[in-house]
Amino acid sequence: MNETAIATSGDPTEPMIVPGPSDKHRIVVVGGGAGGLELVTGLGRKLGKRGRADITLLDRARTHVWKPLLHEIAAGSMDISRHELDYLAHAHWHGFRYRYGELTGLDREKKLVYCSATYDEDGRQITPARGFGYDTLVIAIGSVSNDFGTEGVAEHAIMLDTKEQAVRFNRRLVNACFRANAQPGPVEPGQLHVAIIGAGATGTELAAELHHTARGVVAFGMDRIDPEKDIKITLIEAAPRILPALPERLSSATTKILEKLGVEVRANARVTSVSEKGVLLQTGEFIPSALVVWAAGVKGPNVLADLDGLEVSRSNQLVVKPTLQTTRDDDIFVIGDAAYLVPEGKTTPIPPRAQAAHQEASHVLRQIQRQMKGEPLRPFKYQDFGSLVSLGEYSTVGSLMGFVSGRSMWIEGFFAKVMYRSLYKMHQWALHGPWKVMLDTLSRTITRRTEPEVKLH
Structure with missing residues (x-):
């Protein structure tokens, strides 16, 4: 070679x-x-x-x-x-x-x-x-994410197309918490607000995950921050409902869970510009937010x-x-x-x-x-096995296809979470084989109990 x-x-x-x-x-x-x-x-x-x-x-x-x-x-x-x-x-x-x-x-x-x-x-x-x-x-x-030419997205929003972008957003979030806890005055409006633009799977899952981890960061001694008052997450979607590409039942169930957590869900809301201080909607309404994630559309x-x-x-x-x-x-x-x-x-x-x-x-x-070998090629046939949405520690919802005469089966809770995690295990299995996947899973299960649940640096 x-x-x-x-x-x-x-x-x-x-x-x-x-x-x-x-x-x-x-x-x-x-x-x-x-x-x-x-x-x-x-x-x-x-x-x-x-x-x-x-x-x-x-x-x-x-x-x-x-x-x-x-x-x-x-x-x-x-x-x-x-x-x-x-x-x-x-x-x-x-x-x-x-x-x-x-x-x-x-x-x-x-x-x-x-x-x-x-x-x-x-x-x-x-x-x-x-x-x-x-x-x-x-x-x-x-x-890659498609910003549709929206003003200010490239300068003030972070996309989640790569590992580096995800790490950058996490660092910005943790730094914002440190800054708010150390400053002499109170937390300013929008200072710890997160606006997520695009309520597909990525944006929706991020909203739930952030609700848990942001409070986890604050719980490690940032006593000047009140998570219920100072931390706010807004999920913004231009379509009539979140998860517009997935079944309506899944969208409705997810919306209820997010709203119960205190996540503000804004459907039928089109963003016209993003600035350093927040997000401007087509209606003229301004949503204060120092942290903006763009997860709307792909190309x-x-x-x-x-x-x-x-x-x-x-x-x-x-x-x-x-x-x-x-x-x-x-x-x-x-x-x-x-x-x-x-x-x-x-x-x-x-x-x-x-x-x-x-x-x-x-x-x-x-x-x-x-x-x-010079043999004729066969056409690809895509089989949709359904959709699963993970809402972090709170729930997992979805529908699995093809179990009974091509019909879908609604799942939620622990079983749905196991199925969601199995998708990643299938990917690992294809790369490493069964033995390494099983050993790695066992190792992570043991060490997870000795580590903080959220990244603090």
């Missing part, structure tokens, strides 16, 4: 081309999120370790965190160090190689995928801009808009055929949130959910092996 980097020209700004072994089928997976990492791990086990293919994962981060956990990191209810997975070590153990860099472009004729140079905190270059050759390319770079990353002519949707996702191959290049697959596919007989695309990414990764793993 040795590589030699060679420049394409004398220009130092030109990306260096990194050739792989000429006698092996080269598979490059761009993006180590839920679907991408499960796929590349499976490819490494089945093809890489057996010497049948040369497998490479390209990602702009060095570690993996399951994206549905980001709201827990933001709230401070999860120790990130216990859930991070190091790409370099995981690649070594599972028969593929990891390369550090962010996707910047594609040359379909030369079969090259390009990534940016990387730099440390002091501005020193870590890795140069590079190009990697491929025979089969899989794009799995996920989605494909900007790099997909002009990726050597590949077809994109209005939401900037790559349009794919039923086989999950792009419409204009059969050697390129797309999975996860970056893929746009409207199933036959449906009017809406497959939703950007972890269960969809998991199913697509399993499908493409089989199809790449069929493609290498």
Whole structure:
């Protein structure tokens, strides 16, 4: 697996081309999120370790965190160090190689995928801009929040697309509590208020998680803060109800739980601007808030808009055929949130959910092996197993599909919480296998009793 980097020209700004072994089928997976990492791990086990293919994962981060956990990191209810997975070590153990860099472009004729140079905190270059050759390319770079051009969002709101953003919000929350507790005067209106814009799964789960953890932080000796009076959480949604993409019964049950906790739920409320002091609604009403999270809407990353002519949707996702191959290049697959596919007989695309990414990764793993054998590819069939929403320590609600003649089954409470956690265990199982998952679960159960329930720094 040795590589030699060679420049394409004398220009130092030109990306260096990194050739792989000429006698092996080269598979490059761009993006180590839920679907991408499960796929590349499976490819490494089945093809890489057996010497049948040369497998490479390209990602702009060095570690993996399951994206549905980001709201827990933001709230401070999860120790990130216990859930991070190091790409370099995981690649070594599972028969593929990891390369550090962010996707910047594609040359379909030369079969090259390009990534940016990387730099440390002091501005020193870590890795140069590079190009990697491929025979089969899989794009799995996920989605990003869509601010719809709303004024002030980029400057004053934090999105939860990455681990770094979640950690940044948590640090800002804890610092706000320290500041309010140490200042000579009383807590000012809005100083410890959190406005969450967008009441999809991420925003809704964050609201409940924050209600618990913010009070947990204050309970550790911040006696000048009255959590019932000084801490306020407002969940803002432009649609007529929260969780608009999920069943109405689930939305209604979640709304009741949040309102019982004291979370202010504002549906039919469209945000027109965000400032340092709060959020302005279309009605002219101003909601004071020093802490703003933007969780409204998703779109494909900007790099997909002009990726050597590949077809994109209005939401900037790559349009794919039923086989999950792009419409204009059969050697390129797309999975996860970056893929746009409207199933036959449906009017809406497959939703950007972890269960969809998991199913697509399993499908493409089989199809790449069929493609290498010259066999015809099979279409992807998405199966919706239902929806679950975790409200932290308070409750979990959801509906599971397909148990009785395709009907849904409503679940709530402990059983729903177990099912919600099992989704993460399935992801870990795909990456590590059963024994490591069981041992890690046991270890965390034991150590959790000796650690604070919230992150305090």
